[in-house]
Amino acid sequence: MKMHLLRSNTKQFIILFSCFFLLHNTDNVQAQPRQQCFDTGNYTSNSQFETNLNILLPSLFSNGTRDGFFNTSVGAGSDIVYGLVQCRGDISTEQCQTCLNTSTVEITQRCPNRKKAAIQYEFCMIHYSNTRFFSQVDTSPFALFNTGQVSDADANRYNQQLAGLMTNLSNTAASRASRYDSGSTDFTDFNDIYSLVQCTRDLSPTDCFSCLQSMITEIPICCNRSEGAQIFSTTCYLRYEIYPFVVIPSQSSPPPAPSADTSPPESNTGDGKGNSTNVVVIVVPIIVALVLSAICSYFILMRIRRNKKKKIPELIYEQDEMRSEDSLQFELNTIRTATNDFSDANKLGEGGFGAVYKGELLDGQEIAVKRLAKNSGQGAQEFKNEVVLLHKLQHRNLVRLLGFCLSGEEKLLIYEFVPNRSLDKYLFDPTRKAYLDWERRYKIIGGIARGLLYLHEDSRLRIIHRDLKAGNILLDEEMNAKIADFGMAKLFGVDQTQGNTSRIAGTFGYMAPEYALHGLFSVKSDVFSFGVLLLEIVSGQKTNNFHLSGPSRDLLSYTWKLWREGNALELMDPTLQDSFTGNEVMRCIHIGLLCVQENLEDRPTMSSVVLMLNSYSLTLESPKAPAFISETRTVANNLNIDLESNNSTSSSLLYSVDGMKTNPT
Numbered sequence: 091m092k093m094h095l096l097r098s099n100t101k102q103f104i105i106l107f108s109c110f111f112l113l114h115n116t117d118n119v120q121a122q123p124r125q126q127c128f129d130t131g132n133y134t135s136n137s138q139f140e141t142n143l144n145i146l147l148p149s150l151f152s153n154g155t156r157d158g159f160f161n162t163s164v165g166a167g168s169d170i171v172y173g174l175v176q177c178r179g180d181i182s183t184e185q186c187q188t189c190l191n192t193s194t195v196e197i198t199q200r201c202p203n204r205k206k207a208a209i210q211y212e213f214c215m216i217h218y219s220n221t222r223f224f225s226q227v228d229t230s231p232f233a234l235f236n237t238g239q240v241s242d243a244d245a246n247r248y249n250q251q252l253a254g255l256m257t258n259l260s261n262t263a264a265s266r267a268s269r270y271d272s273g274s275t276d277f278t279d280f281n282d283i284y285s286l287v288q289c290t291r292d293l294s295p296t297d298c299f300s301c302l303q304s305m306i307t308e309i310p311i312c313c314n315r316s317e318g319a320q321i322f323s324t325t326c327y328l329r330y331e332i333y334p335f336v337v338i339p340s341q342s343s344p345p346p347a348p349s350a351d352t353s354p355p356e357s358n359t360g361d362g363k364g365n366s367t368n369v370v371v372i373v374v375p376i377i378v379a380l381v382l383s384a385i386c387s388y389f390i391l392m393r394i395r396r397n398k399k400k401k402i403p404e405l406i407y408e409q410d411e412m413r414s415e416d417s418l419q420f421e422l423n424t425i426r427t428a429t430n431d432f433s434d435a436n437k438l439g440e441g442g443f444g445a446v447y448k449g450e451l452l453d454g455q456e457i458a459v460k461r462l463a464k465n466s467g468q469g470a471q472e473f474k475n476e477v478v479l480l481h482k483l484q485h486r487n488l489v490r491l492l493g494f495c496l497s498g499e500e501k502l503l504i505y506e507f508v509p510n511r512s513l514d515k516y517l518f519d520p521t522r523k524a525y526l527d528w529e530r531r532y533k534i535i536g537g538i539a540r541g542l543l544y545l546h547e548d549s550r551l552r553i554i555h556r557d558l559k560a561g562n563i564l565l566d567e568e569m570n571a572k573i574a575d576f577g578m579a580k581l582f583g584v585d586q587t588q589g590n591t592s593r594i595a596g597t598f599g600y601m602a603p604e605y606a607l608h609g610l611f612s613v614k615s616d617v618f619s620f621g622v623l624l625l626e627i628v629s630g631q632k633t634n635n636f637h638l639s640g641p642s643r644d645l646l647s648y649t650w651k652l653w654r655e656g657n658a659l660e661l662m663d664p665t666l667q668d669s670f671t672g673n674e675v676m677r678c679i680h681i682g683l684l685c686v687q688e689n690l691e692d693r694p695t696m697s698s699v700v701l702m703l704n705s706y707s708l709t710l711e712s713p714k715a716p717a718f719i720s721e722t723r724t725v726a727n728n729l730n731i732d733l734e735s736n737n738s739t740s741s742s743l744l745y746s747v748d749g750m751k752t753n754p755t
């Protein structure tokens with residue numbers, strides 16, 4: 091009993107603080123609504139459609155405020171406009187009114203002239219369209235996650251409790267007329283999990299349930315272990331946090347059993363029904379909270395003044411996730427200023443698709459700008475779509491794409507700046523390579539493997555890199571590997587894993603034979619490149635110019651020769667003599683050889699590679715002979731090639747197995 095009391099007191103305390111932080115920070119989140127300006131047509135100024143929209147919006151505001159929900163249409167025929175507004179189920183009428191006021195005014199500013207648009211604020215949402223969308227469920231999720239993560243130790247319990255809570259809430263919400271429910275569940279001694287779910291009220295219970303299910307399914311994909319997240323489509327919404335961001339009607343008892351879907355909600359602010367115990371439980375903390383707030387405000391204000399950049403991690407959302415195409419766009423002038431007008435002094439290097447410049451934005455953020463070659467064939471919309479998709483990829487081992495700039499002939503990609511240049515600058519430099527001791531190299535190998543695994547399997551998009559090489563691995567301050575250059579990555583729908591291309595873009599020495607010769611690429615061609623890269627890291631030798639220093643013609647055949655003779659450790663870079671761990675090096679060479687096997691079926695997937703790197707108890711298969719691919723003409727090292735296959739790509743390459751040269755068939 092005592093224990094329990096103590097526990098709930100701790101919780102109360104945490105709650106007070108959370109409330110306090112919440113007060114100070116929700117504006118942050120709220121200030122960035124998710125807007126969707128659909129590109130399904132524009133209306134012209136002074137048209138009948140505009141007139142109808144101008145009648146619709148105030149009526150959505152006034153009628154929506156009353157009940158927290160309203161849908162209607164104005165006009166007829168081709169000028170008809172349908173609209174819907176809804177407030178979050180737990181907020182007050184005043185908050186609802188304020189939010190709807192903002193939303194009905196802002197929507198025409200944020201999406202000028204669009205025939206269809208939707209905006210989601212923290213407390214309300216608005217959606218209008220020239221076609222009828224009522225009762226139609228939208229199950230495509232959009233996620234915003236809290237960057238705080240629960241610890242390894244708590245992860246399993248967290249996932250379990252969260253899943254249970256979500257199932258309970260979505261069941262109840264779907265069966266209620268309000269299509270809303272909120273609740274909390276135990277997590278640790280210090281935190282509970284709080285959550286709310288809501289559908290727009292025009293959805294049927296079945297559609298509401300399936301909409302919420304789609305959002306819930308997204309949780310492990312977008313937000314595994316995040317301390318909070320908001321996931322929504324235009325028709326439903328869920329949010330959870332480990333602090334009480336939402337008023338839960340009766341915290342001590344389980345949510346009321348779903349009643350039949352008959353009685354309309356008495357009020358959308360279903361929070362005023364707490365029993366008297368709850369009133370005391372709420373009022374006392376509120377008074378204490380006010381006093382505490384005053385004291386805390388003082389200290390926090392002082393602190394903020396001292397350190398403006400201080401963050402309060404619990405509430406920092408990945409705001410970028412919310413950015414639409416428009417807000418990913420940078421002005422050309424901003425980038426010109428940041429890069430000293432693309433001055434040579436700012437140039438970091440020249441990649442396959444254009445030069446890369448270092449820049450600094452006015453707020454001090456360092457960026458890397460890739461200036462794409464003028465004729466890089468994509469249309470503007472295609473380009474934007476691709477950027478929006480790539481922007482969503484977020485992983486510790488991937489270079490982050492921040493946005494783009496499109497202006498006349500200029501096409502720019504803006505990336506986070508990674509301080510330590512690329513891996514090749516260290517690995518193949520006689521003096522700097524000494525800095526890469528075995529521990530660092532091993533960490534880099536692991537990082538690349540995890541980044542690639544994310545691209546292949548864990549991200550929502552399935553991405554094949556197609557030009558993985560030492561020059562595309564950047565190193566941060568702590569020598570963590572970050573994979574760069576998704577410029578060539580083709581974007582796939584979830585279950586497409588292979589493709590055929592007439593354009594071959596990649597780097598000799600890293601290309602899998604089926605790709606170099608036949609333009610066939612798949613996750614397994616990336617695995618091949620990864621294997622080559624791994625062997626380069628172990629040997630400190632460049633695959634392309636191996637013949638200059640090695641006893642054999644290329645890295646793969648040399649490795650294979652040593653392996654068969656039982657002398658694989660000889661492959662190791664001599665500078666590692668003092669730092670290497672024999673079995674780790676051997677295992678890496680072994681995995682490298684498995685990755686470069688000729689038959690793509692024999693090559694492991696990246697998830698097995700990650701597993702093999704992590705688990706020493708796993709016995710590895712014996713590798714079969716690697717695919718040897720060499721190039722007979724002189725091609726400058728590291729040069730990106732981009733050839734049309736009908737331009738006799740195949741005949742310019744010789745394909746040889748185990749030293750025996752043959753012509754490709």
Ligand SMILES: *[C@@H]1O[C@H](CO)[C@@H](O)[C@H](O)[C@H]1NC(C)=O
Nearest residue numbers: 129130131132133202203204
């Ligand atoms: C509508 O207008 C926007 C700019 O206001 C433009 O980007 C978009 O392409 C237009 N859509 C159509 C279908 O004309």
Ligand SMILES: *[C@@H]1O[C@H](CO)[C@@H](O)[C@H](O)[C@H]1NC(C)=O
Nearest residue numbers: 148149150151152153154162
């Ligand atoms: C909604 O509110 C407006 C006032 O802005 C009112 O004139 C109108 O009758 C209401 N519409 C409906 C369908 O109730």
Ligand SMILES: *[C@@H]1O[C@H](CO)[C@@H](O)[C@H](O)[C@H]1NC(C)=O
Nearest residue numbers: 161162163224225291292293
């Ligand atoms: C609002 O949506 C409901 C559910 O689809 C529909 O039955 C109703 O007719 C709509 N109201 C108006 C005024 O269109």
Ligand SMILES: *[C@@H]1O[C@H](CO)[C@@H](O)[C@H](O)[C@H]1NC(C)=O
Nearest residue numbers: 151152187188190191192195
């Ligand atoms: C809506 O917002 C505007 C500007 O913030 C304000 O002047 C107006 O009074 C608000 N209207 C209502 C009804 O709240």
Ligand SMILES: *[C@@H]1O[C@H](CO)[C@@H](O)[C@H](O)[C@H]1NC(C)=O
Nearest residue numbers: 251252254255258274275344
């Ligand atoms: C879900 O509801 C069931 C039945 O009311 C209850 O036993 C369970 O504890 C709930 N789970 C969570 C995580 O709230």
Ligand SMILES: *[C@@H]1O[C@H](CO)[C@@H](O)[C@H](O)[C@H]1NC(C)=O
Nearest residue numbers: 242245246249310311314315
């Ligand atoms: C989510 O995290 C848990 C615990 O760390 C892990 O077991 C699980 O595999 C992760 N799920 C996904 C989809 O990554």
